[in-house]
Amino acid sequence: MARAGLSTERLVRAGAELADEVGFDSVTVSALARRFDVQVASLYSHVKSSQDLKTRIALLALEELADRAADALAGRAGKDALVAFADVYRDYARAHPGRYAAARLRLDPETAAASAGVRHARMTRAILRGYDLTEPDETHAVRMLGSVFHGYVDLELSGGFSHSAPDSQQSWTRVLDALDALLRNWPTPT
Amino acid sequence: MARAGLSTERLVRAGAELADEVGFDSVTVSALARRFDVQVASLYSHVKSSQDLKTRIALLALEELADRAADALAGRAGKDALVAFADVYRDYARAHPGRYAAARLRLDPETAAASAGVRHARMTRAILRGYDLTEPDETHAVRMLGSVFHGYVDLELSGGFSHSAPDSQQSWTRVLDALDALLRNWPTPT
DNA sequence: CTAATTTGCCTAAAGGTTTTAGGCAAATGC
DNA sequence: GCATTTGCCTAAAACCTTTAGGCAAATTAG
Numbered sequence: 001m002a003r004a005g006l007s008t009e010r011l012v013r014a015g016a017e018l019a020d021e022v023g024f025d026s027v028t029v030s031a032l033a034r035r036f037d038v039q040v041a042s043l044y045s046h047v048k049s050s051q052d053l054k055t056r057i058a059l060l061a062l063e064e065l066a067d068r069a070a071d072a073l074a075g076r077a078g079k080d081a082l083v084a085f086a087d088v089y090r091d092y093a094r095a096h097p098g099r100y101a102a103a104r105l106r107l108d109p110e111t112a113a114a115s116a117g118v119r120h121a122r123m124t125r126a127i128l129r130g131y132d133l134t135e136p137d138e139t140h141a142v143r144m145l146g147s148v149f150h151g152y153v154d155l156e157l158s159g160g161f162s163h164s165a166p167d168s169q170q171s172w173t174r175v176l177d178a179l180d181a182l183l184r185n186w187p188t189p190t
Numbered sequence: 191m192a193r194a195g196l197s198t199e200r201l202v203r204a205g206a207e208l209a210d211e212v213g214f215d216s217v218t219v220s221a222l223a224r225r226f227d228v229q230v231a232s233l234y235s236h237v238k239s240s241q242d243l244k245t246r247i248a249l250l251a252l253e254e255l256a257d258r259a260a261d262a263l264a265g266r267a268g269k270d271a272l273v274a275f276a277d278v279y280r281d282y283a284r285a286h287p288g289r290y291a292a293a294r295l296r297l298d299p300e301t302a303a304a305s306a307g308v309r310h311a312r313m314t315r316a317i318l319r320g321y322d323l324t325e326p327d328e329t330h331a332v333r334m335l336g337s338v339f340h341g342y343v344d345l346e347l348s349g350g351f352s353h354s355a356p357d358s359q360q361s362w363t364r365v366l367d368a369l370d371a372l373l374r375n376w377p378t379p380t
Numbered sequence: 381c382t383a384a385t386t387t388g389c390c391t392a393a394a395g396g397t398t399t400t401a402g403g404c405a406a407a408t409g410c
Numbered sequence: 411g412c413a414t415t416t417g418c419c420t421a422a423a424a425c426c427t428t429t430a431g432g433c434a435a436a437t438t439a440g
Contacts, residue, residue, distance in 0.1 A: 219428090
């Protein structure tokens, strides 16, 4: 019988596509095996476990996101950079909901430390350098931006803002306006 | 043989406890049956499916959250209300991570419309009445607050902020300061 | 206080996913 | 061409979900 040409790389890539099609939670070793027309057990030579597969998909998504964010940031600063960066998250989540869900997977600390997550944090900090924040406020702001981006995209994806006026795009624009204004005028402790 | 005294109510309540102990994703009909020392099939008289069980746990969590938020809001206004409301989310998520994860479950539109989710939205709007926002800015602000609360709590829960200075409590306080300042000074469209 | 009915939990069974173990054949290297 | 490595296979055990049908306990009615 001819071989299917499996590899960890191909499996993870196909898993990411599967996630976008059927949802990250429905990505299973079985479903992936069906997609390659191969016995389930065969995948276990390339992937340690179901959890391992999911983690690898998450890492792939984080890399893709970081790459796009880096592209978007090139040559931009200030509000321009802020908006471009934020749009990368939102656009990616809308175009690749399964991958985005994967990127939100809880990773154990060591895996997270070795992931593209650190690039995300560095880029957020780079954006904030366009505003006049000093430590520890810059860190507070990093956390706030991460929260808003992830939170907004998550709520939007779960349908929280659909079918009600004004449309989500308008709120997104105004929320970014507001964040820019806030960063330009970060309050001192009360 | 004596009966175990199952009921939908008791199952959902036990399911919520189980979620806090082992994580919402690990809540299964089987695990719940073990907890009651009862055959798995017996649960299906009280709960339609695994999905149904999870949805009911989510609805319970949303109710509990809304109840606490309503208590916290009583007699407060302005920043006081904002902080109390936000703390309810964060404290609940830290005390009941499984239930909180359940509350973030994607519900189908009709279920969501009948859930306590609408109370949450109403309370957020009530808080914003302490600031001088008019439509559609109030709606934008509702969405932004929801995003920050959910986003922050989610990131904190997944360990995003741990083991790095400054500690998460400080960032939380300063983020709420910042939100208050922003709402008092909401920017007009550029 | 029985008798009828309802209700609650049980056994049985089928179908799906995960994971390990061991085997044969195809690809690779000498 | 032969040996070794690698890739995918069959087999099988363990666990979760869900449906069907049955018996006994609890509830209601006469």
